[in-house]
Amino acid sequence: MALLQTIDLKRYFGETRAVDNVNLSIEEREFVSLVGPNGAGKTSLINVISALLQAESGKIIFRGEDITRLSTTERVKAGIARSFQLVNVFDDLTTFDNVALAIFSRQGKTAHLGSLAHLDEDVNREADGILGQFGLAAKRDGNARDLAQGERKLLDVALAYALKPKLLFLDEPTSGVSTRDKGQIMDTIASVVRGEGITAVIVEHDMDVVFKYSDRIVVMAQGAILAQGTPDEIRKNEQVAMVLLGSSGPDGFTRKD
Amino acid sequence: MPAARTGPSPKLLLAVAVPAVLVLALLPTVIGLYQTELLIYGLTFAIAALGFNLLLGYTGLLSFGHSAYFGMGAYTVAFIVRDLHVQSMELCILGGLLSTLLISALFGYVCVRHTRIFFGILTLALSQVLWSLAFKFFWVTGGTDGIRVPRSSVTLLAGLLDFKGAGAYSRFVYAYYYYVLIVFLIAVAVMWVIVHSPFGKALQAIRDNETRASFVGIRVRRYRWIAFVISASFTGLAGALWVPLNGLTTPEILYWPFSGELVFMTVLGGFRTFSGPIVGAIAFNYLKVYAVASSQYWQLVLGCVLVVLVMVLPTGIVGTIGRFVAQMRRP
Numbered sequence: 001m002a003l004l005q006t007i008d009l010k011r012y013f014g015e016t017r018a019v020d021n022v023n024l025s026i027e028e029r030e031f032v033s034l035v036g037p038n039g040a041g042k043t044s045l046i047n048v049i050s051a052l053l054q055a056e057s058g059k060i061i062f063r064g065e066d067i068t069r070l071s072t073t074e075r076v077k078a079g080i081a082r083s084f085q086l087v088n089v090f091d092d093l094t095t096f097d098n099v100a101l102a103i104f105s106r107q108g109k110t111a112h113l114g115s116l117a118h119l120d121e122d123v124n125r126e127a128d129g130i131l132g133q134f135g136l137a138a139k140r141d142g143n144a145r146d147l148a149q150g151e152r153k154l155l156d157v158a159l160a161y162a163l164k165p166k167l168l169f170l171d172e173p174t175s176g177v178s179t180r181d182k183g184q185i186m187d188t189i190a191s192v193v194r195g196e197g198i199t200a201v202i203v204e205h206d207m208d209v210v211f212k213y214s215d216r217i218v219v220m221a222q223g224a225i226l227a228q229g230t231p232d233e234i235r236k237n238e239q240v241a242m243v244l245l246g247s248s249g250p251d252g253f254t255r256k257d
Numbered sequence: 258m259p260a261a262r263t264g265p266s267p268k269l270l271l272a273v274a275v276p277a278v279l280v281l282a283l284l285p286t287v288i289g290l291y292q293t294e295l296l297i298y299g300l301t302f303a304i305a306a307l308g309f310n311l312l313l314g315y316t317g318l319l320s321f322g323h324s325a326y327f328g329m330g331a332y333t334v335a336f337i338v339r340d341l342h343v344q345s346m347e348l349c350i351l352g353g354l355l356s357t358l359l360i361s362a363l364f365g366y367v368c369v370r371h372t373r374i375f376f377g378i379l380t381l382a383l384s385q386v387l388w389s390l391a392f393k394f395f396w397v398t399g400g401t402d403g404i405r406v407p408r409s410s411v412t413l414l415a416g417l418l419d420f421k422g423a424g425a426y427s428r429f430v431y432a433y434y435y436y437v438l439i440v441f442l443i444a445v446a447v448m449w450v451i452v453h454s455p456f457g458k459a460l461q462a463i464r465d466n467e468t469r470a471s472f473v474g475i476r477v478r479r480y481r482w483i484a485f486v487i488s489a490s491f492t493g494l495a496g497a498l499w500v501p502l503n504g505l506t507t508p509e510i511l512y513w514p515f516s517g518e519l520v521f522m523t524v525l526g527g528f529r530t531f532s533g534p535i536v537g538a539i540a541f542n543y544l545k546v547y548a549v550a551s552s553q554y555w556q557l558v559l560g561c562v563l564v565v566l567v568m569v570l571p572t573g574i575v576g577t578i579g580r581f582v583a584q585m586r587r588p
Contacts, residue, residue, distance in 0.1 A: 076474040090465040101462050104455040105474040113456035
């Protein structure tokens with residue numbers, strides 16, 4: 001049984017078909033990339049699945065349960081977490097508190113108002129461990145707003161990861177960072193995600209990143225799924241190259257401009 | 258390897274809290290009766306501002322209707338004393354807290370469905386409903402005359418201390434000072450634990466980024482509602498403590514300018530610091546008393562102070578001192 005399945009999922013913005021009858025299936029432990037030109041509906045699709053947007057019709061089945069009408073927090077509790085295209089962290093909290101808060105939430109402790117957060121040794125230890133995994137240990141006591149862009153991207157992912165999700169959506173985790181930092185960020189994310197056996201769906205424009213890290217690539221255009229397959233299959237797909245590059249070489253993505 | 262500690266330093270806390278408590282405990286012996294009375298007012302307002310700041314400083318919600326909860330606490334004590342003939346201040350406080358809790362649970366349920374200006378307007382509108390009830394239902398509330406709560410009608414510590422006979426006024430002021438001080442210290446300790454608890458961190462997360470907060474699994478609206486009720490309850494507690502000292506409660510305490518004064522107190526001290534509202538409330542009380550005593554244009558004086566404050570010291574008294582100390586420490 002697939003971990004996630006969308007059935008005829010639709011979300012329109014007026015005449016614009018952001019998500020148009022999408023039938024997508026994600027298996028456990030897969031590392032899937034969602035690619036496509038701007039406006040293809042990649043972010044809209046994960047927004048609908050994570051409940052930032054409501055679906056107009058269709059179904060979202062997660063671990064065998066219909067979650068289409070569940071709220072954001074209910075989907076988080078069910079095991080879906082995400083990071084954002086534009087960094088979305090708690091700027092006035094420390095880097096440590098950002099991650100600790102996600103752990104408190106996962107453990108159902110955020111409603112506790114009679115205990116001191118900083119005395120919870122288990123949470124402290126786990127939060128420090130996660131900051132170490134994401135290379136943010138040296139920045140633990142500074143405010144999140146003072147982090148560099150690449151570090152903020154990593155913190156955004158670390159926040160989602162600290163929820164120990166079954167399914168993790170990463171919306172352009174390397175956008176706005178330097179080419180050198182891109183590789184470092186993706187290596188960190190891939191090692192953490194694969195190490196924990198988390199299923200990851202990543203929205204990404206950089207095809208080098210996509211081909212290097214993905215088990216499967218899903219190509220979207222005009223709100224619908226155009227093609228899907230392994231990196232090799234997508235690399236050779238001329239229709240995909242035409243959509244992504246505007247023209248195709250003799251062998252799909254092998255064309256060099 | 259043990260996890261590294263985060264959070265406030267216990268040494269720093271003790272270094273600030275112990276001298277502050279000692280000073281507050283010894284002050285009445287040197288400042289005289291009138292100043293002690295002023296300080297009691299300051300401490301009651303500090304409890305109210307502390308509660309108010311749970312919403313403004315920690316949750317990011319600006320209420321213009323907290324006069325409702327201060328007034329609710331005050332009127333409940335007045336009703337209990339007048340109609341139930343209960344003298345115990347402890348029972349009066351309990352009644353004040355319960356009524357505030359109930360009304361704020363109802364009002365909060367409506368208000369937290371919105372944020373920003375809509376939240377502020379809703380809190381203002383609902384507080385004015387209570388004000389108009391107190392104003393119009395004079396056969397219950399005494400109308401503009403209000404309800405008297407003479408100090409001789411209350412006892413402290415389950416009847417151990419009463420205030421009748423010769424010298425009752427000064428006995429009341431000194432005893433009530435220590436009574437309010439103890440309640441104040443308990444309120445400060447409780448609020449300190451709340452804002453440093455996982456719940457307090459969740460509120461700060463909601464203040465910073467409510468979308469992200471919901472994506473880490475925090476039920477934003479529910480947490481705002483709980484914060485609203487706690488905040489209002491602190492303000493209601495302050496109202497309950499204020500009545501015997503003032504000797505009278507009138508609809509004025511439910512009217513919107515008092516909500517504005519709570520905002521003023523909090524901004525004066527600094528709403529991004531824990532102790533800011535406390536310092537702001539005590540300072541504002543002195544400022545208002547001496548402005549009223551020295552000029553008929555006292556509102557103008559307060560207005561000018563507010564303008565200067567916002568333009569020159571946007572982080573308030575405590576925030577500015579904190580920044581100054583941080584600069585001095587820098588090598």
